[in-house]
Amino acid sequence: MRPFVFFDVRTTDADGSREFFRELLGWESSGPLLTDNGTPWGGLTELAPDDDRAPQWLPYAPVSDVDSAAAKAVALGGKVVRERTDLPVGSLVVVTDPGGAAMVLFQAA
Numbered sequence: 652m653r654p655f656v657f658f659d660v661r662t663t664d665a666d667g668s669r670e671f672f673r674e675l676l677g678w679e680s681s682g683p684l685l686t687d688n689g690t691p692w693g694g695l696t697e698l699a700p701d702d703d704r705a706p707q708w709l710p711y712a713p714v715s716d717v718d719s720a721a722a723k724a725v726a727l728g729g730k731v732v733r734e735r736t737d738l739p740v741g742s743l744v745v746v747t748d749p750g751g752a753a754m755v756l757f758q759a760a
Contacts, residue, residue: 656757657711658693660685661704665697709745710754717742717758724748724756 662668672678672685679686685693698704714720721731721744732753733745741759748754 653713655710656713656759657755658685659709659711659755660693660695660706661698661709662695662706663698665695668695707753711743711757712754714756714758717744717756720744720756720758721746 660668660672669680673680679689680695681689681691683694683696684691685695698706717735721735724746725731728749730747731744732747733743735742735744739760741757743758744756745753746756
């Protein structure tokens, strides 16, 4: 199992970030997706002006049962910061580790 299956970049300047990553690393973008040779591997989201979250990278870790994984994260001292969300491609829960670093637990559909 791969350690991460997707990444989101949350930024206050989406256009600037797209240009930065394109120039620095050759990454392409198609709408909100970051792509490599046309294959999406990440998302790029601009934070709203009133959003107090800091810009960040958010990795998606694959799990076989998102609810059990979220419960285990809490039992280990983490926190659920976004409850389960069901999407056509799968279900996700955003958690933080005991130090506050965030990640997405992702169960594919």
